Structure formats: C-alpha cells, structure tokens
Amino acid sequence: xxxxxxxxxxxxxxxxxxxxxxxxxxxxxxxxxxxxxxxxxxxxxxxxxxxxxxxxxxxxxxxxxxxxxxxxxxxxxxxxxxxxxxxxxxxxxxxxxxxxxxxxxxxxxxxxxxxxxxxxxxxxxxxxxxxxxxxxxxxxxxxxxxxxxxxxxxxxxxxxxxxxxxxxxxxxxxxxxxxxxxxxxxxxxxxxxxxxxxxxxxxxxxxxxxxxxxxxxxxxxxxxxxxxxxxxxxxxxxxxxxxxxxxxxxxxxxxxxxxxxxxxxxxxxxxxxxxx
Amino acid sequence: xxxxxxxxxxxxxxxxxxxxxxxxxxxxxxxxxxxxxxxxxxxxxxxxxxxxxxxxxxxxxxxxxxxxxxxxxxxxxxxxxxxxxxxxxxxxxxxxxxxxxxxxxxxxxxxxxxxxxxxxxxxxxxxxxxxxxxxxxxxxxxxxxxxxxxxxxxxxxxxxxxxxxxxxxxxxxxxxxxxxxxxxxxxxxxxxxxxxxxxxxxxxxxxxxxxxxxxxxxxxxxxxxxxxxxxxxxxxxxxxxxxxxxxxxxxxxxxxxxxxxxxxxxxxxxxxxxxxxxxxxxxxxxxxxxxxxxxxxxxxxxxxxxxxxxxxxxxxxxxxxxxxxxxxxxxxxxxxxxxxxxxxxxxxxx
Ligand SMILES: Nc1ncnc2c1ncn2[C@@H]1O[C@H](COP(=O)(O)OP(=O)(O)OP(=O)(O)O)[C@@H](O)[C@H]1O
Ligand SMILES: [Mg+2]
Numbered sequence: 001x002x003x004x005x006x007x008x009x010x011x012x013x014x015x016x017x018x019x020x021x022x023x024x025x026x027x028x029x030x031x032x033x034x035x036x037x038x039x040x041x042x043x044x045x046x047x048x049x050x051x052x053x054x055x056x057x058x059x060x061x062x063x064x065x066x067x068x069x070x071x072x073x074x075x076x077x078x079x080x081x082x083x084x085x086x087x088x089x090x091x092x093x094x095x096x097x098x099x100x101x102x103x104x105x106x107x108x109x110x111x112x113x114x115x116x117x118x119x120x121x122x123x124x125x126x127x128x129x130x131x132x133x134x135x136x137x138x139x140x141x142x143x144x145x146x147x148x149x150x151x152x153x154x155x156x157x158x159x160x161x162x163x164x165x166x167x168x169x170x171x172x173x174x175x176x177x178x179x180x181x182x183x184x185x186x187x188x189x190x191x192x193x194x195x196x197x198x199x200x201x202x203x204x205x206x207x208x209x210x211x212x213x214x215x216x217x218x219x220x221x222x223x224x225x226x227x228x229x230x231x232x233x234x235x236x237x238x239x240x241x242x243x244x245x246x247x248x249x250x251x252x253x254x255x256x257x258x259x260x261x262x263x264x265x266x267x268x269x270x271x272x273x274x275x276x
Numbered sequence: 277x278x279x280x281x282x283x284x285x286x287x288x289x290x291x292x293x294x295x296x297x298x299x300x301x302x303x304x305x306x307x308x309x310x311x312x313x314x315x316x317x318x319x320x321x322x323x324x325x326x327x328x329x330x331x332x333x334x335x336x337x338x339x340x341x342x343x344x345x346x347x348x349x350x351x352x353x354x355x356x357x358x359x360x361x362x363x364x365x366x367x368x369x370x371x372x373x374x375x376x377x378x379x380x381x382x383x384x385x386x387x388x389x390x391x392x393x394x395x396x397x398x399x400x401x402x403x404x405x406x407x408x409x410x411x412x413x414x415x416x417x418x419x420x421x422x423x424x425x426x427x428x429x430x431x432x433x434x435x436x437x438x439x440x441x442x443x444x445x446x447x448x449x450x451x452x453x454x455x456x457x458x459x460x461x462x463x464x465x466x467x468x469x470x471x472x473x474x475x476x477x478x479x480x481x482x483x484x485x486x487x488x489x490x491x492x493x494x495x496x497x498x499x500x501x502x503x504x505x506x507x508x509x510x511x512x513x514x515x516x517x518x519x520x521x522x523x524x525x526x527x528x529x530x531x532x533x534x535x536x537x538x539x540x541x542x543x544x545x546x547x548x549x550x551x552x553x554x555x556x557x558x559x560x561x562x563x564x565x566x567x568x569x570x571x572x573x574x575x576x577x578x579x580x581x582x583x584x585x586x587x588x589x590x591x592x593x594x595x596x597x598x599x600x601x602x603x604x605x606x607x608x609x610x611x612x613x614x615x616x617x618x619x620x621x622x623x624x625x626x
Contacts, residue, residue, distance in 0.1 A: 172422075173374075175354060176426060177375060177378040190363075
C-alpha cells in the first residue's frame with residue numbers, strides 16, 4: 001500500500017517537474033518576452049520586464065510579413081492534412097483489411113521515411129520539385145511535399161484504424177441489406193473516426209511547424225510562420241519579436257493537441273461491444 | 277415446395293474442400309440444425325446460404341429461386357451471429373430497426389414492428405442503452421431481435437448461444453424455438469453441441485469433413501445412427517467391431533465381438549460381413565436377462581444424480597453403462613444384459 005503510494009507521489013512530482021520544464025517555463029518566458037516594451041530593455045538583473053506593453057504584437061501584426069505568413073500557413077496545413085488523408089486511405093485500407101505475405105514488413109517499411117532527418121529529406125525532395133518543374137508554383141509545391149512527407153504518419157494511424165473495423169459488423173450490415181454507403185457508416189466510420197481525426201490533426205501540426213521545405217522552396221517571398229520565425233533569428237535577432245512569433249506558432253498547436261487527446265479518449269469506449 | 281434447396285454444393289478454398297457435394301432440403305417453417313465438430317464446414321455452408329461465399333459448384337435455391345451470384349444484401353436471409361455483431365455506437369432501438377431502415381420501411385410501420393419485436397425479445401427497458409451496457413444474454417436477444425425485425429424468409433443461426441452460460445443457454449433455447457414457431461420461420465441453426473441439436477431441432481443434419489453424414493429427426497439420429505461417426509458424436513455409444521456368423525431367423529443375427537457372442541435384432545440388414553455395431557449406455561439392463569447376458573468388472577463409477585455412470589472392463593474393452601441404481605463399487609463384478617433390439621448395425625468403415 002504505502003510503497004505504491006510513495007511511488008505514485010514520486011511519479012506525480014516528476015510529471016510536474018517535466019511539465020514545468022517543457023511547458024510552463026518556456027511559455028511563461030515567451031509570454032514575458034513578447035510583452036517587453038522597447039523603451040526599456042529586459043536585463044538579467046530584473047525578474048520581470050521593467051516595462052510591458054503589446055507594442056511587439058502590434059508591430060509584428062502591422063510591419064512584418066506576419067499576415068501573409070499566417071494566411072499561407074493556415075491554408076497549407078488544412079490542405080496538407082486533407083490531401084494526406086486522401087492519399088493514405090487506399091494504402092491503409094490494403095494494409096489494414098487484407099491478409100497478404102509481407103504485410104508486417106510493409107507496415108514497417110511505411111514508417112521508414114520517418115527515421116531520415118527532416119532536413120536531409122527536404123534538401124533532396126526540393127531538388128525533385130525543381131526537376132519536375134513544380135517548384136515555381138510555391139504553394140502547390142510545398143503542399144505536395146508536405147502531403148508526401150507526412151504520409152507515413154497518416155498511413156500508420158489509419159492502418160490501425162482499418163484493423164479495428166470488425167468483419168462481423170460489415171457482414172451484419174450487408175446481411176441487413178445495407179448498401180455500400182450505409183455499410184460504411186455503420187461498420188467502418190465508427191472505427192475509423194478517431195484515426196481520421198488523429199491523422200488530420202497530426203499532419204496539420206506537422207505542416208504548420210515544417211520549416212526546411214517551406215524555406216527552400218518558398219525563398220524568397222513566400223513565407224510561412226516557421227520561415228518568418230527563423231528569419232527573425234537571423235542578422236537582426238530580436239528576442240521579443242521571436243517570442244511573438246513562437247507563441248503564434250505554438251499556442252494553436254498545443255490547443256489542437258489537447259483536442260486530439262480528447263477525441264482519442266472519447267472515441268474508444270463505444271467501440272468495444274461486449275462480446276466477440 | 278422446399279424453402280431452401282441445396283443441390284450438390286461444393287466449396288473449395290485453394291484446393292481444400294470445406295463443403296463436399298452437399299445436398300439438402302429445408303421445408304417452410306422447419307427448424308433444422310447443422311451439427312458437427314469444429315472445422316467440418318458448418319459456418320461455410322451458412323455463409324454460402326447467406327451469400328457471403330460463392331460456391332465452387334452446385335446450386336442453392338431460396339424460395340424456389342436460384343440465388344447463386346446474388347449478394348447477401350439482396351438475399352431474404354438474416355443471420356444471428358455468434359459474436360452478435362451489434363453496432364456498438366447505435367442504441368438497442370437503432371440496432372433493432374437497422375434492417376428496416378435499410379429497406380426504407382415507413383416510420384409508422386417501423387415503429388409497429390419495433391414494438392412487436394421488443395415484446396418478443398423482452399428488451400423494453402433497454403431501448404436507449406448501447407450494446408456494451410447490456411449483459412451477454414441481453415445482447416444475444418438484441419441480435420435475435422435485429423434478425424427477426426426484417427421478417428426474413430429464412431433465419432440463420434451460427435452458434436448463437438456459445439457465449440452464454442449453461443443455464444441461460446437452456447432458457448434462450450426455448451425462447452428461440454417459441455419465437456420461431458410463432459412467426460412460422462424457416463430456421464437453420466448451426467451448432468457443435470449435440471444436446472442443443474437434439475433438444476431444438478425438427479431435423480438434424482450431421483456434418484463431418486464437409487460431407488453430410490446423416491439427416492433425420494433427433495430420435496432417428498439418436499436411435500438409428502448410420503455411421504460410427506454419428507453414433508459417437510451424438511450422445512455416447514459403445515462401438516464394437518463385429519463379425520456376422522449366422523442369420524438366426526428373419527431380422528435376427530448372431531455376431532462375434534470383443535465382448536463375446538451377441539444376438540442382434542434389426543429391421544435393416546447388415547451391409548457387410550464384418551462391420552461396427554453400437555449400443556447406448558442407458559439401454560443396459562441390470563442382471564442376467566435374454567440372450568446377451570454379460571459380466572464385467574467395474575473400473576470406474578461416477579454417480580450423476582439421476583443415474584450412475586459405470587465404466588466396465590469386458591474382454592479387454594471398456595464399455596460404458598448408465599444404470600439407475602447399483603450397489604457395486606469399483607473393482608466389483610457386475611452383471612448386465614443388452615436386449616437384441618438395442619444393438620445397432622453401423623455402416624462398414626471406409
Ligand atoms: N476463407 C477461408 N479460406 C480458407 N479456408 C477456410 C476459409 N474459411 C473456412 N476455411 C476452412 O474450411 C473448414 C471449415 O470451416 P468452417 O468455419 O465452416 O467450420 P465450422 O464447422 O464452422 O467450425 P466451428 O465449429 O469451429 O465454427 C475449416 O477447415 C477452415 O479452415
Ligand atoms: Mg463456425
């Protein structure tokens with residue numbers, strides 16, 4: 001009794017420390033930095049910035065490329081999420097629903113691209129984009145690249161989802177006279193839904209955060225939030241401006257992650273029907 | 277006209293024959309059972325009837341129409357699945373009317389049908405629950421109700437009771453039979469439980485290795501098994517290899533067996549000179565009576581309440597007896613007799 005109690009407490013404390021290190025401290029710092037008023041610099045001897053205002057936020061909104069960057073990023077991400085989902089569906093269906101020799105190997109191979117460092121993939125993938133002449137249509141080139149690069153996540157998630165679909169539900173629906181669409185709704189969709197949402201959200205977040213390809217293909221002129229952020233890290237490095245951009249990049253992602261967590265939790269219990 | 281006719285049906289999976297030249301007829305309103313051990317092809321046959329599999333050769337007629345090539349959604353059959361296969365995200369009510377929705381039955385008619393089915397399967401208190409909030413027996417009734425709601429021409433059961441405990445199984449057995457009679461449904465019921473088959477069926481089809489071994493009323497299967505397999509699979513039987521030595525008179529034969537010479541009285545003549553014969557344990561009579569009086573040593577005795585099971589060593593073979601009362605214990609000698617008409621000729625092996 002007591003040992004598990006001590007263990008639980010220890011784990012709770014560790015979790016809190018990790019939370020603090022990873023989330024609370026960086027976010028608090030970012031918020032504080034973004035509020036630094038240019039009239040007085042924030043020097044190390046002060047615990048809080050001596051003067052605070054929304055000047056940096058207003059400045060970033062009015063005088064940088066933030067508006068087109070937001071537009072580009074938030075157009076790219078949902079499009080990439082949707083396109084990836086479409087592209088992943090047939091492969092995931094085959095991997096999840098058909099028995100064939102080498103199936104397990106195929107599932108593993110699908111994940112392989114993820115071990116190559118993103119920057120390496122980006123450098124060579126963009127050269128491909130130039131070769132096929134797609135690179136001049138920047139938005140479409142980046143969209144295409146994102147959809148292809150994040151395919152492994154989507155395929156893997158959806159494969160598991162398709163495996164969750166129970167053959168007896170499909171059979172029962174057919175037996176009751178259900179046509180393909182009704183069959184999909186009754187037997188497939190409840191099992192697929194969490195995976196589809198998870199895949200959409202993960203690709204969305206990956207795309208929002210992706211820098212390398214957006215930078216190489218987009219340069220110069222086509223900005224996304226990450227490329228804008230990285231360029232603010234360049235010559236005229238300005239921590240308060242970077243803080244504003246980081247928050248704009250990270251806050252929606254954290255919210256989306258929490259949303260994802262809720263979807264995955266709420267979707268599961270209904271799936272397990274009592275027997276069989 | 278038969279509700280279902282199966283004519284010389286063959287189903288092969290890459291060279292493996294799961295259903296081997298099966299022919300059978302099921303009459304309208306009849307309750308028949310497909311009985312056989314695991315892997316004998318019962319589910320495969322059911323899937324052929326419901327349309328989930330297409331036969332390698334042969335014909336299936338439902339209501340006089342050839343249905344080979346017709347997909348399951350267009351066949352007038354409904355399955356009660358072993359796993360129940362209830363839609364987990366739909367309420368009990370939505371599960372029950374699922375089939376009617378697919379058919380586009382008008383709402384008023386649907387509600388009337390729902391009310392009727394709910395009464396039959398006794399689920400009135402649970403209509404708004406999800407399937408995983410129900411007990412196994414209740415889920416089973418939803419599965420039954422869902423199949424009944426579409427008023428199928430034929431209802432198919434694939435071991436529907438195997439997930440229930442023994443007591444509930446007996447109760448649901450009676451309910452299923454009652455509903456089937458009330459609706460006048462034609463039913464095909466798959467099971468590997470011989471007691472279930474004997475208790476429920478109008479007619480039993482015994483399957484073994486994809487082939488139909490024997491069909492008939494439960495009593496006929498039990499008292500006149502045709503093969504060693506059927507005798508052994510349905511109820512328990514003492515099977516002996518016999519050699520016919522003499523026909524004593526019309527319908528009476530003299531045979532030699534490992535437990536000694538016996539006299540058999542049978543309406544059907546033996547099919548060969550040496551063949552297996554069998555007798556049921558409960559036909560043994562205590563004491564020495566008639567021509568087949570035997571004495572053996574009890575090797576095992578198990579009191580079962582309404583009878584006592586004895587395993588008796590006789591001429592190096594083990595024979596099983598069921599007697600109402602006995603005073604002897606293990607190691608004692610026991611006298612018993614088998615009446616000539618309780619010995620049954622089986623078909624020669626091979
Ligand atoms: N899709 C298939 N592909 C290959 N072989 C199959 C397939 N379906 C069934 N079989 C084989 O056909 C045989 C009969 O299977 P079936 O499921 O009909 O048995 P069953 O009588 O229903 O058994 P149980 O009582 O265990 O349910 C088995 O040997 C099985 O391995
Ligand atoms: Mg089966």
